[in-house]
Amino acid sequence: MRDSTLPDKVAGAEPEIESYSLADFQSGTEPYDYVYQFHDDGFRLQQELDAMEKIAKAVGYRGFKKTYQEYVKSISILTNIAPDGCTQFTGQELNLQCGRWRADNTGVYLQKDNGSTEYACTHPIAPVERLVNVDTGIVKTKLAFRRGSGGWRYVVRDRKTLASNTAILDLADDDIAVTSENSRLLVRYLHDVDSLNYDDIPTRMSVSRMGWIDQSADLAFSPYIEDLVFDGESNFKRIYESIKTHGEYESWIFTARAARLMSLPARVMLAASFASVLIKPVGVLPFFTHVWGGTEAGKTVGLMLATSVWACPDKGNYWQTFDSTEVGLERTAGFLNSLPVCLDELQTQADRKSFDKTLYKLTEGAGRTRGSRTGGIQHTEYWSCVFITTGEMPITGALSGGGAVNRVIEVECKDKLFTNPREIAQKVQLNYGFAGMDFIAGLQKSGGVEAAKGLYQKYYSKLAELKDITDKQIGAAALLLTADFLATQWIFEDGQELTVEDIKPLLKTKKEVSTQDRAYEFLMDYFTQNKNKFCGESDDREVWGKYEDGTFKVLPSVFDRACADNGISGKALKSWMRDNDLLDIGKGFTKSVWINGMTKACICIRQKELPEDMLGENPLDDEEIHLIPND
Incomplete structure (x- = not known):
């Protein structure tokens, strides 16, 4: 049905679309009048737009859809109304009240008294779902948007982001047309639509993680729940999918x-x-x-x-x-x-x-x-x-x-x-x-x-x-x-x-598992590898202490450095060695030892005695073993 509020030039549109010439597209309005009469029927409108675009290209005119958007703006200025005060997006899943805003396939904008327009967004966008997280209670909003000839896409964002003129700029990474220039208007539009349609926008429970749901009496487990929506970070989208x-x-x-x-x-x-x-x-x-x-x-x-x-x-x-x-x-x-x-x-x-x-x-x-x-x-x-x-x-x-x-x-x-x-x-x-x-x-x-x-x-x-x-x-x-x-x-x-x-x-x-036991074994291996430095006295090599009678007598600075370099708590290890009778002590944890011609307080660490079952047998004690004489 024709819109009686339209100017005569639109109301008189004729469906003889095959006869349009290049001049009709460049300087006339007939092709645009014809398509616009279907603006209340989103499905038919999209069909007619696609068909007219092919005719325009056939006669050498490019950019029909862009010119059509400008035509729609001019119609809005002439009529100075927002049809039904609702969103008019082709293929929209919800018919939402938008108050003073105009929301159609050209985008979302305000019509000012002087005839100029202020855009909140240059493409269709609207809140379509409210998600309440079962763990945190935090509410997020699911936005639907469409750009160009593509289908509807969706993003989920917390309401704090959508309420901030600066934070909302993050939506640009999702291909939503928001800049520092229009972010303020986009925030106002989304807030207005959410407020005007609070009871009409569906609310669903959501989860941002996998696993058992605490509040569930029936042992619900995400993601194996039909009526639970995922509202997690986009970083985990690949894992989730x-x-x-x-x-x-x-x-x-x-x-x-x-x-x-x-x-x-x-x-x-x-x-x-x-x-x-x-x-x-x-x-x-x-x-x-x-x-x-x-x-x-x-x-x-x-x-x-x-x-x-x-x-x-x-x-x-x-x-x-x-x-x-x-x-x-x-x-x-x-x-x-x-x-x-x-x-x-x-x-x-x-x-x-x-x-x-x-x-x-x-x-x-x-x-x-x-x-x-x-x-x-x-x-x-x-x-x-x-x-x-x-x-x-x-x-x-x-x-x-x-x-x-x-x-x-x-x-x-x-x-x-x-x-x-x-x-x-x-x-x-x-x-x-x-x-x-x-x-x-x-x-x-x-x-x-x-x-x-x-x-x-x-x-x-x-x-x-x-x-x-x-x-x-x-x-x-x-x-x-x-x-x-x-x-x-x-x-x-x-x-x-x-x-x-x-x-x-x-x-x-x-x-x-014992940390100190393993630390002790490590130091014993480390000191054994450097046994030549435990010579007690030398003018041409670094002296770390003295080794005698199965005991490493270590200078405190050497012990502390070995522990620090390998993430060992020297204090805890000394206490453990003392308690396990592996430390020969005099005063405190040290004992006086003669090193390089002077008395030094050393940490004297005993080597553990090997259990009998770990001591190797001497093959010479076996009567069955015989030496082979030289020729």
Whole structure:
């Protein structure tokens, strides 16, 4: 139906569109009058615009749509109304009241009394959804916008950003036409439309992370919730989109069953992937499962297999490399929350000493409290997951803190993980994401979590019989065994679950975890390598002290430097050595020793006596061994 408010030149438009000439487009209005009569029917309008543009090009006229936009502006000036006071975007999903604003396919603008226009945005844009985060309660707005001939696109931003003339400039990175010139008007427009349509804009619950939802009574798990919307940062969009099902479930199960039979490291990596989602419901601290060994052992394929439980295993989608900052790792862990964090190539970590601290912090399950640039503090990240990592070396060293060592299950690859790594990789790249969803469904069933807790206690008690293993190592191992048992029952159905005997060799003893014991052994090795400097007196070489009667008598400056250079607490080590009768002391922690012609206070460290079972046998004491006489 024609709009009776239009000028006569529009109301009299005729649909003889095939007869238009170049002059009609350049100096007339008939083609524009004809198209405009369909402005109330978005679908028909788009069809007529496309058809007229082809006719214009056929007669040699370029830029019909741009000229049409100017025509619409002139019509608005003549009529001086905003049709129905509502948005008039083609293909809009909501018909929104916009008050004094004009909002059509040319953009969003204000019509001033003198006939000029002020643009808030030069293309269609409007708020279409309100998202309330289930964890924080923070409200975000979902914006719909369209540029050129493309379809509608969407961005989600917190309301604080959309309320600031400066912060809203970040939308420019999303291809929204906002500059320092029009940002003030865009903020006003979005605020007005949101206020005028508060009850009409739908509100939905949202989440910015993966994992268990605390407030849920039915054990809801993101992203496996139909009515929950993702409102997280765009930085994690690739990871989020990789968490999905693809291919055939049966094909994945066949591949995973075969892989489980090939090596212990492959079985442990799969178990760790499932174990990650048990940490929160069972109540265990996060821990690392680190698989290490030489090149071409198949470690990366093992990481791909573990990733395929939940997501696409292609590099750079879900799993990442170690080449990240502490803050980056914290944010990734906070986003994945209950899902495993998978990291490849430990050797890319340049500073191993600082990474020990990062490892300890990551296994605490909470990020650092950091100040905000605008005052106050930033949102603190929390997570409850397993970190599955690979590398060419162990993740902990001789001088790693006991807290870090205690939180890692390390698996050495002495042989290749798979007999056919290329085939395994190809299969999991084509089929993935089903097992994780199935595992969560098992836990969500009545009695699922209770069964997991019961199994965990059973395995924990069994492992606790190994008297020399720390509680944290037992806790991590018990969770791996629990997860693998459940996955075997619910998914693999092959009777190949891990046993206590399988996992026992991977656990560290209390002595191996002890920071001071390892620090003592390191210094003994270090001083033994430099034994020639413990000569007591010399004019041509550096003297570190004296070695006699199985004791390194070390100058305090040498001891302090050796400790400081290797991250050892010298004070704590001296106390430990004194308590373990490894320090020959006089006054305090030192004893007077004659060094280079003078008396010096030295730290006198005894070497441990080797147990009898570590002393080698003298072959000459064996009657069956005979010397071969010279010819």
